[in-house]
Amino acid sequence: MESYNSEQRIAELEELLRAKDIPNLKDSLRRTNPVDIEEFMSDLDNEQSLIVFRLLRKDDAAEVFAELKNEGKHRLLTSITDPEIDSIVNALNFDDVIDTLEEMPATVVKRMLKNSDAETRKKVNEFLQFPEDSAGSLMTTEFVEVKPEMTCKEVLDRIKKVGSTKVTIYTCYVTSKRKSLLGYVSLRLIVTSDSDTKVKDLMYEDVISVEAYEDQEEVAKTFMRYGFTALPVVDSERRLIGIITVDDIMDVMELEATEDFQRMAAITPDEEEYSTTSAFKLAKNRLPWLMFLMISASFTSTILKSSQQVIESIIALNMFIPMLTDSGGNAGSQSSTLVIRGMATGDVELKDWYKVVFKELQIGLMIGLVMAIVAFGKCMLFDKVGSEVSLIVALTIFIIIVIAKVVGALLPMGAKKIGFDPAIMASPLITTIVDSIGLLCYFEVAKIIMGI
Amino acid sequence: MESYNSEQRIAELEELLRAKDIPNLKDSLRRTNPVDIEEFMSDLDNEQSLIVFRLLRKDDAAEVFAELKNEGKHRLLTSITDPEIDSIVNALNFDDVIDTLEEMPATVVKRMLKNSDAETRKKVNEFLQFPEDSAGSLMTTEFVEVKPEMTCKEVLDRIKKVGSTKVTIYTCYVTSKRKSLLGYVSLRLIVTSDSDTKVKDLMYEDVISVEAYEDQEEVAKTFMRYGFTALPVVDSERRLIGIITVDDIMDVMELEATEDFQRMAAITPDEEEYSTTSAFKLAKNRLPWLMFLMISASFTSTILKSSQQVIESIIALNMFIPMLTDSGGNAGSQSSTLVIRGMATGDVELKDWYKVVFKELQIGLMIGLVMAIVAFGKCMLFDKVGSEVSLIVALTIFIIIVIAKVVGALLPMGAKKIGFDPAIMASPLITTIVDSIGLLCYFEVAKIIMGI
Structure with a gap:
């Protein structure tokens, strides 16, 4: 074959x-x-x-x-x-x-x-x-329902009768007369137990379930956390109304990761696939954020305008501006990306914010030091701009990296705290914010060192 | 309860x-x-x-x-x-x-x-x-193996005997005497069929399998594509050596998405979770790329230095540099992110590169036009820099956006073509490249319009 x-x-x-x-x-x-x-x-x-x-x-x-x-x-x-x-x-x-x-x-x-x-x-x-992104919209009613008093043989007979029309028969859900979810029993246990054993003696009572109105992202997290292949859905009175199977959840996981990628690149999330979406719609999804970021970035114009005097007296400072702002943006987006992803997978929790800040501070100090030394060397040896300007650039790099690391970690957590999606605080927004902070630092450091 | x-x-x-x-x-x-x-x-x-x-x-x-x-x-x-x-x-x-x-x-x-x-x-x-990221390292040997001549009753008896020690019993794999994988049969079919039906009359022969040395990312894609809960692993001679179950694959999916997020934020990927990794190791993972990007970004210094004459004659041009480079970087990373994600989920294929370029070109023209108009208005009304400078800024924005969109889409595809991970071409690298292109355009446009 x-x-x-x-x-x-x-x-x-x-x-x-x-x-x-x-x-x-x-x-x-x-x-x-x-x-x-x-x-x-x-x-x-x-x-x-x-x-x-x-x-x-x-x-x-x-x-x-x-x-x-x-x-x-x-x-x-x-x-x-x-x-x-x-x-x-x-x-x-x-x-x-x-x-x-x-x-x-x-x-x-x-x-x-x-x-x-x-x-x-x-x-x-x-x-x-049910809302489009809720557990209810993902579930199916085609599951096998059994009663606590049934024997394994009765369950098997039931499956034989109805099994071919059910989405999954490998987990059977045990319900009371009033449809309350009492527990579940795997077909594995049914098959490997004596045929006159009763369901109530085999079933797990501590069944993990989701409510119909729960968001699909939370449902996906529950699946991943426990490694399930099916999960029961209950209504507000804990009556079993459906089940969700893992194949539908894999699609959700993919979709949610894609949405995060989109938000982190400053794109309005869209469930349509790239290949089937029209250029016009893609442009529409991208324009608002791009516009917003362009307008915010023009704050940097204001800062540069007000620092005209410094730039004019030391024109060499000008040529390092893009390098400084880029490095700050990159350092910040490294932190924000790790924190955003950590929160998405459940590794980083909001209550641990001070641990994250402390860690990013340490990282910022270490990286900032190395970057400053290299930048100083580069300015002196290759750009030949003199020790004063080199020192200004190196000191600014150090300050920018430390600030970018801490701000980059704090912003997504702050966004989550006030109920926004943390992914929105990713690289482009961090870049804009760190640009402004970086430029302000640059000219302040320059003023101090040059004694302006 | x-x-x-x-x-x-x-x-x-x-x-x-x-x-x-x-x-x-x-x-x-x-x-x-x-x-x-x-x-x-x-x-x-x-x-x-x-x-x-x-x-x-x-x-x-x-x-x-x-x-x-x-x-x-x-x-x-x-x-x-x-x-x-x-x-x-x-x-x-x-x-x-x-x-x-x-x-x-x-x-x-x-x-x-x-x-x-x-x-x-x-x-x-x-x-x-087996290599750490291969199908072989994910698989288990604890599956139920049956022969084509067995009846449903015999299979059920076998499961009753060995079922409790197997990872999954819900798919039974049919093998020849020489261990070749012939097909599979679901427990559902076994349970719902007559007890003397033979396995060979029930089994699916067109079984989708993976080879032991296949990369786990490809295995995850196969799981997602077909929505499976288990997948057989075969050796080079198509002998069944193990199976992989969906719960292990969910972990792989999460890990692979995290790796892409890390690469896209210019971080050396690491399988350790953020919360358990030391600050030193995190710094080590982030420093190389940050350093590389800082050094590459200093190309912009060279461009700015050589354009000193233009800047000195129109000092107002200087204040728009960060806005222009940021907008270009953002526009480019929107495209690269969508293309990278599309390739990761299998939506975008390498052979469709010209379709992608054409689409991004359309998007770039649409977005570029709107951005240019807004930028022109903003320069004229708020920054009050005169119509010449405003025109230079607006034209440059248009050109930068179009170039950034096309380059942002092409780079990840190019990376994949030559065997690199496309995620490496994400926002930070795009930013650096688009910065240089953008600045060159800016001063060229300025020279033409100002007649320098």
């Missing part, structure tokens, strides 16, 4: 489609993972992708559909017939139906729900009430 | 330990998740943490041990007796044993392996051969 290689598979599918070899294409599609079929389809035009989609088995079609990006889903739903839509909707997991409904325009939603019964509509409406 | 709250649990444990209420502490520990016990223990001194550790049940002790950071593991292994070490090593999953052995000094390793038999030593040595 040959090994599975997604690039080869996709190339093979492309070749078969080009040759219009439908029987072999159909066969090859059956052996290809839905994720790879999605990638294959994403490069096809409307008509071709419809041909491919109609060659898929019903279950595969639903899985491929769930993998499609919003644009692809929309394109497909407007091209296929109503019976085909019904068939997909029925084969999809409930959480994938909800995901799709949330993103499609009203006319498409109407077509999707055309033939569904009153109960489904009611359930859908309940789900659509 | 009350809900599980980790902070409350930890506070309760602290209270009980302070009151020396050992019986209740022991009881409370049993109801607490090992992850939270680790957090509780991390703040205790040597003696107290030993007391707590000895109160744990054997299985819990192994799980808590696996959660400990390297420092904590080391501390514990040097405090406890040899029989206690043996008991932990026996209760640990094999991949956790390997993880620990990889990180501990030779004397501790010796104690850990003291009583293990020749076969275990051999297996350990085989595992320690």
Whole structure:
């Protein structure tokens, strides 16, 4: 047996489609993972992708559909017939139906729900009430629920009956008559225990759960902290209303990290992927912060204007300004990035702020000293600007690095304290702030040393 | 039943330990998740943490041990007796044993392996051969292996016998007599099928696997792409040698994102967490890049020195230098960050470089135009520097933004093309490069407009 290689598979599918070899294409599609079929389809035009989609088995079609990006889903739903839509909707997991409904325009939603019964509509409406980034919007109701009095054999029989329609059967949730979550039991325990052992003797009672309105970022943190593969979702009265599985959470983790990267580069976060977002929208996401930072950076103009006299008397000072401000910005963004990331992963806690400041102070003193010595040497030997200017540059570098390190660590923590996203305080904003502080220090040091 | 709250649990444990209420502490520990016990223990001194550790049940002790950071593991292994070490090593999953052995000094390793038999030593040595960041170092050998001719009942019996010692039983791997990986079958299918159905009639043959020497970042990408909970690891002859489970991969995902954040802030990546790393080591990780960037930034000094004549004749130009360089750096780092992240998640591919450049060019033109207009207005109305200087500033802003966007997108792709990590091309380096280009443009534009 040959090994599975997604690039080869996709190339093979492309070749078969080009040759219009439908029987072999159909066969090859059956052996290809839905994720790879999605990638294959994403490069096809409307008509071709419809041909491919109609060659898929019903279950595969639903899985491929769930993998499609919003644009692809929309394109497909407007091209296929109503019976085909019904068939997909029925084969999809409930959480994938909800995901799709949330993103499609009203006319498409109407077509999707055309033939569904009153109960489904009611359930859908309940789900659509959860905010988009909440635990509720990620969960599915397709889990296995058992009662404390059931035996292992009864649980296995139940799974045999309903198991194929459930998202996961590997963790069974134990509920009371009133639907309260009592505990959970793994299929591993059920399978390895005697068949007449009762669920209540096997179940873990200290079950970790999340509430439906909890933010998905917190849910992802809980998954990571405990290494779970599924997590129950409860309502405010601790009744079990759904479960979240780890595959959905991996997407959330990726999305949240991407959002942090975007914020740290001064971009308004956007869940759309780069490749499918229009240049206009990308420009719109980037412009506000860039504008804000440009306007804030013009504070430095004011500082430079008021220091005109110093610059004019020692024109050599001028040429070191970019180097000083850049070094300050870089030193500050090193600290802010580590603190922001530490807070995101839960390694750095707000209550430890004084430890962080003390550590950054130490780091700043060490790095500042080395940088100052090198800068002094460079100014003297290469730029040949004389010992006074070299001393001013070296001293300023030292002061800027120490301040940048401490400010860079404090700002994200301050932002979090007052309820902002710490990632917003990353490099670009730090740069702007440290620029101003750095320039002020530069001219003050110059005045003192030159005796102006 | 009350809900599980980790902070409350930890506070309760602290209270009980302070009151020396050992019986209740022991009881409370049993109801607490090992992850939270680790957090509780991390703040205790040597003696107290030993007391707590000895109160744990054997299985819990192994799980808590696996959660400990390297420092904590080391501390514990040097405090406890040899029989206690043996008991932990026996209760640990094999991949956790390997993880620990990889990180501990030779004397501790010796104690850990003291009583293990020749076969275990051999297996350990085989595992320690895999590079630290490879699939091999993440995998475990504790999976369920079945043969194609077995029936569902036989598989269930086998799981009942060996299941409790396996990391996962939810996916069973089908191998030939010669250990070749033939396919896999989910426990779900085994449980929901007739008991005399044969494995070969249920198994998926198109199994996606990774090779033992593959980099963990690639393994994480495969997990995310397909949403798996476990992935088989094969050797160069496609023999099944282990599996990797999703909980280990979540750690890798977090680590890899953190490494990218670090590289993008010009820090030498380090797997240690911020809170447990010494100030000296943190300084050491940050200094080289900071120094390199400071030296590169002094190119700007050279440019400024050679443009002395222009600055002296229009001293007003001087005050806009930081704003211009900052804006260029910010615009460039927006592009580079999106491209770096896109490549990390697989959204942006190297072969699409011309699409990316075209998109960034469009974005640069749009943003550049708006920024130039605002900058012109600001210079005229607030800074009152006259229309000539305002025009120079506005034109330069436009040119800088367009160049920064394109260069910011191209550099990470270029880095990847020649085999470097694209994250290295992030904001600080972009800033330095765009600074130089920006200043050159500034003075060229000034010369043309002022007719110098």
